[in-house]
Amino acid sequence: MDRLLEREAPAASRDASAPTTMKVRKRNGDLEPVDLNKIVRAIGRSCHDLPHVDAIRVATRTISGLFDGATTKELDALSIQTASSLTTEEPQYSQLAARLLATCIDKEVENQGIHSFSQSIRAGYDLGLVGDRLLAFTEAHRRKLDDAVDPERTDAFEYFGLRTLYDRYLLKHPEARAVIETPQYFFLRIACALAASIHEALTLYGLLSRLEYLPSSPTLFNAGTCREQLSSCFLLDSPADDLAAIYDRYKDVALLSKWSGGIGLAFHRIRSRGSLIQGTNGHSNGIVPWLKTLDASVAAVNQGGKRKGAACIYLEPWHADVEAFLELRDNTGDEAQRTHNLNLAHWIPDLFMRRVEADGAWSLFDPKVVPHLCDLWGEAFEQAYEAAEKEGLFQRQVKARDLYARMMRTLAQTGNGWMCFKDASNRNCNQTAGGGTVHLSNLCTEILEVTDGAETAVCNLGSINLARHVTPEGFDFERLAATVAQVVPSLDRVIDLNLYPIPGTAASNHRWRPIGLGFMGLQDVFFTLGLPFDAPEAQALSTRIAETIQLAALEASCTLAEQHGAHPAFAETRLSKGAFHHEGFGATVSEPERWEALRARILQHGVRNSLMIAIAPTATIASIVGCGECIEPQVSNLYKRETLSGDFIQVNRHLVKALQERGLWTEAFRNRLKQNEGSVQGIEGIPADLQTLYRTAWELPMRALIDLAAARMPFIDQSQSLNLFVESPSIPKLSSMYFHAWKQGLKTTYYLRSRPATRIAKTTVAAFTEAEGIACSLENPEACEACQ
Structure with missing residues (x-):
């Protein structure tokens, strides 16, 4: 104990029983000398069942950061921060920090x-x-x-x-x-x-x-x-192609967002750019100005002050404004044509994917001319679509592969433009037997329910x-x-x-x-x-x-x-x-x-509930219970997570335990893991079985992730928020990946996650602090907590 004090404590507190001039202010306002033993005892009470933590080490580091006249509340905060900072060495310090925080919460109450x-x-x-x-x-x-x-x-x-x-x-x-x-x-x-x-x-x-x-x-x-207001997700059918209906829908979105709802909104029915407006004898500017207005509204209604508003807009790829839709999240270009607060998703019929596969033509229509296409799926949709083509009702035609490549480019550049499959979503939906149609999914692509002009679909979630x-x-x-x-x-x-x-x-x-x-x-x-x-x-x-x-x-x-x-x-x-x-x-x-x-x-x-199962993203609630997010592989074995609650170092406790059992969890390994951005691949001395088991999402084949989702899909009567991870996305790679997802029968996919081309500069291991050089994961998107 004395040797530890010599190593960790400042000179003024190396002797736990020695008097000190440093004082702390108690909650009643009195000042009393700092007592290392008292701090050790307070921390020690939270160390039960945590054999790998050292209360004296936390206490001495805490005192080294104190200043004369600090309050006991500041002392508590410093001890919590100190314990948390040791998480990269030993995950049990995270539990210690939590227990110290729990003690403070108890006092506060x-x-x-x-x-x-x-x-x-x-x-x-x-x-x-x-x-x-x-x-x-x-x-x-x-x-x-x-x-x-x-x-x-x-x-x-x-x-x-x-x-x-x-x-x-x-x-x-x-x-x-x-x-x-x-x-x-x-x-x-x-x-x-x-x-x-x-x-x-x-x-x-x-x-x-x-x-x-x-x-x-x-x-x-x-x-x-x-x-x-306890429900998570709201799915709104496309408003009618009418000025009053569009603004009524904006009001609906604002009211739902106010109470923490995550919004999915279809825009299939709104006429395209150049379409004649009979009432004024003018021509429409298409969907982009409407979505620009909605973008500002979503940003303004911030869900009761708890978090940003969030909405996802769904569009079918036959809509004549689909190319302008694909540019909405671009980081360059005319800001009047950009909507940085809206998420984007495609509602894709099988016919489009088959046209891409066959390198065929794809016709783009004004919804005002073919309003019935929104409500059809499967064979009925294909017959109506091809009939409209034969009648020459399309606004123009493009190569299906060119449009598909543009979709892939948007995914690669923004992670947005999620691929959701209309026919698969309707084909086995329990609600569509009576003639209804699933027109869209929700903010996080796991909810599939029938909507129409009178009914806004709702779902409440739990995991x-x-x-x-x-x-x-x-x-x-x-x-x-x-x-x-x-x-x-x-x-x-x-x-x-x-x-x-x-x-x-x-x-x-x-x-x-x-x-x-x-x-x-x-x-x-x-x-x-x-x-x-x-x-x-x-x-x-x-x-x-x-x-x-x-x-x-x-x-x-x-x-x-x-x-x-x-x-x-x-x-x-x-x-x-x-x-x-x-x-x-x-x-x-x-x-x-x-x-x-x-x-x-x-x-x-009968049954009490028409639909039962949906796998939502769980970034926040998974953090609360201390497990991995929903169905996803880990993004790193060691990373810094940035959230509205602050920055937190996360370390894979399963890996740490496995390495401790083999005597491999050393300071040298930890430094190497930081340099390797949380990957165990290629680190000398790590057994092959551990390198295979502890691969990250960037090191796993996405085919396996898709196949895993496809195998469980028969037992998910709604859908699953399936993120896909590609470190360096390219159009051929993404094209193959999403085709595989479609052919495997997936109903929806979610974000495409990619990694930045640049990395934090690494000079020497000694330059790393507890947080530096660790892969950073922004809790992305905070807005999707509606489903969490």
Whole structure:
């Protein structure tokens, strides 16, 4: 201990018992001398079950950064920062930093006279933050709820997760800005707000507090408050080609964005540039000026001050303004033709892809001339499209390959212009049997629901943390199924509790009652079980996980239908005829008897929810629970993450553990990993099996990522936010990749992620600080937290 003090501590504090002239100011205003032993004890209390952390090291480094007269609050912040800075050496320091932060949160809450969950709810109610419904539920079950709180579960947090929760999710006093709830009070508040009974509340609290499941951000932001807008995603059909209708739609977008909704908006019906406006005898300027106006509106409505507004615009590639659409996110050119706040996506029919494959011509139409094309898909679309071509109704023709190449160039340059496939999205959608059409997806491309002029599709999301359902011996499918059964009723209940910003959302959501249950932490499962991301065993496991979730969700929804009745539009769905989603893909199942028993139940009772499964991006909620994002491979083994809550060093704890077991986690290796930008490839002395297992997204073949998604697609009745990663994109490479995605039957894809051509200059290893030289990952896009 004395040797450690000599090495770490400044001269004034090398002797833990020696007097010092440095003083700190306590919360009551008194000054007292700095006491290293007292700091060590305070930090040591948070070190249980963390064998690789050193409380004295954190304490001495903390004192070295103190100044005379610093407050105890500043001392706490410095100790947290010190522990966090050691994460690159040992990931357990992240947990220590989180526990130190949790202690500060507890003090902050207690200093306001709050010592129980029920007191927290009462304080929130008195401040106008908590609604009548939650207060009444809490008062009715006060003793059971107060006794249910388990503060020790907060110990499972990592620093990034708890910091995010503290900064952006915990309820705060409107004026003092101090939080009025601890993390465990927060989880219990969400559980009580979503539950129909005390039993459901305690069960859901268990899942949330053990970090096994989290709803999406809008639910976490607003559950139990005075304005319970809990849904994540809103899909708006294209406005009618009319001035008043367009501005009405802008109003809808603003109202939805105000309450933290992520917006998908089709623009298929708006006439193209040069089209005659009969009312004025003038000619239209096309869709670009309208989207420029929308771009400014989206930036102005910043989702209640919590984050930027966000919208994605969908356009079919036969629209005559498609080339101008492709230029909207360019970084150069006329700013009057650019929309930097809107995301862009293509709604592509199979016919276009076949024309590209055959090097054929592609006709571009004014929607005013062919308004029916928007509502058709499959064979009906192809017949109508080809008939319009024969009649010469097109505005002009281009080579399909030239347009496709322009799409690929936009993806390569901006990551935008997402490729989403119209026919695959409609072909097996449970909602399209009655004649409706899926016109678009949502902001993050995982929601596929029928829309029209009267109904705005809505979906509420939640994600299961797969990392908490795996053991070194294997994956626990029974536990996963039990989790699904427990969370489906809470997702369904959001439909009835929700504050609907515009009338069309309520009409759609109550008629179809869709939910979007997804999962995160797939990469953690593969790491725990030692499965490379592209191994056949990994694909089989991923598919079995998706099947288990789909089956358990349908069973739970059928049980809800037995209790409350099927959703009103059940007779218009494929399930009403006994057709399961996976059967449209010809997929085999692992438990055929259980599926057949479920079919019989559904034919008798129906289901409560028309759609069940959607894999959303989970950047923020995955950070809170401390797992990898949704279905994605890791982007790096060591990187700095920049978010609205600050900058955080992230290190792959699975890799660290594997290297520690082999005696390879050394300072020399850490420096080499920084130089290698978080990649273990080519580092001397790293065994081949670890280099294969711990490849990053940039080092994995994208064919494997697409095939993994295609294999689970039969058991995802909506879709999945599938990012694709290409370090140095080129048009031939991207063309081949997206063709493979289409041929594999994927419904949607999401961002194309690429890496900058330049890298941080590396001179000597000694030049690196804890953060320098580490690959930087901007939490991109923050705007897509609607789905998280």
